[in-house]
Amino acid sequence: AQSVAQPEDQVNVAEGNPLTVKCTYSVSGNPYLFWYVQYPNRGLQFLLKYITGDNLVKGSYGFEAEFNKSQTSFHLKKPSALVSDSALYFCAVRDIRTGNNRKLIWGLGTSLAVNP
Amino acid sequence: EAGVVQSPRYKIIEKKQPVAFWCNPISGHNTLYWYRQNLGQGPELLIRYENEEAVDDSQLPKDRFSAERLKGVDSTLKIQPAELGDSAVYLCASSLGLKGGTDTQYFGPGTRLTVL
Known part of the structure; x- marks a missing residue:
């Protein structure tokens, strides 16, 4: 069965330090992978996606993510965290074999708190 | 470019009352999705439209929920009658x-x- 896991409910990091939000996936075929961020009382905002090509994907607001096929992971990273990065982060995957049905499988989210 | 527009932003009703949500997608986007998001969880797909055709409504509780996308642009999601368990955030994408x-x-x- 297709699934996405975000193993940490919450991540705390000091401002200026690097941050990592973890995501692992399980699909039958090759994956399309997405990261979204949700600020309080706001909708989901697209950060970045991996479709094919370079395993390191750069996205909005200085975020990047690395696709690791052997570890079935797609961790979100940022070299230097800002207090304004505090939000809820969601990882999602779409199985390439069923790409046309456009259905995303979502993780449960990770709450990131960046402390000043 | 304008983003996805939804209204209203907030709605409070008593159980058994009807309620409707409206969505205007990004111009040129053929596919429209309605999701439900409960607190602390990821989005749950309710229905997906390709133009005016509902191509995936397997998760839509059809006894009380209905949706339409006339002319393949704007869409409306309706609940009638609403139940306590329907309290959530309804997202359009x-x-x-x-x-x-x-x-x-x-x-x-x-x-x-x-x-x-």
Whole structure:
């Protein structure tokens, strides 16, 4: 069965330090992978996606993510965290074999708190 | 470019009352999605439209929920009658509808429904 896991409910990091939000996936075929961020009382905002090509994907607001096929992971990273990065982060995957049905499988989210 | 527009942003109703949510997708986006998001969870797909056709409504509780997308642009999601368990954030998203499913879903701000 297709699934996405975000193993940490919450991540705390000091401002200026690097941050990592973890995501692992399980699909039958090759994956399309997405990261979204949700600020309080706001909708989901697209950060970045991996479709094919370079395993390191750069996205909005200085975020990047690395696709690791052997570890079935797609961790979100940022070299230097800002207090304004505090939000809820969601990882999602779409199985390439069923790409046309456009259905995303979502993780449960990770709450990131960046402390000043 | 305008994003996905939803209204209202907030709605409070008593149980057994009807409620409707409206969504205007990004111009040129053929695919429209309605999601429900409960507190602390990821989005749950309710229905997906390709133009005016509902192509995936397997998760839509059809006894009380209905949706339409006349003319393949705006969409309305209705609940009648509402139940206490319907309290959630209802998100609308849209995407280009690229063949192969590589397209990105862009979300509106959501409607927070509270059923008393």
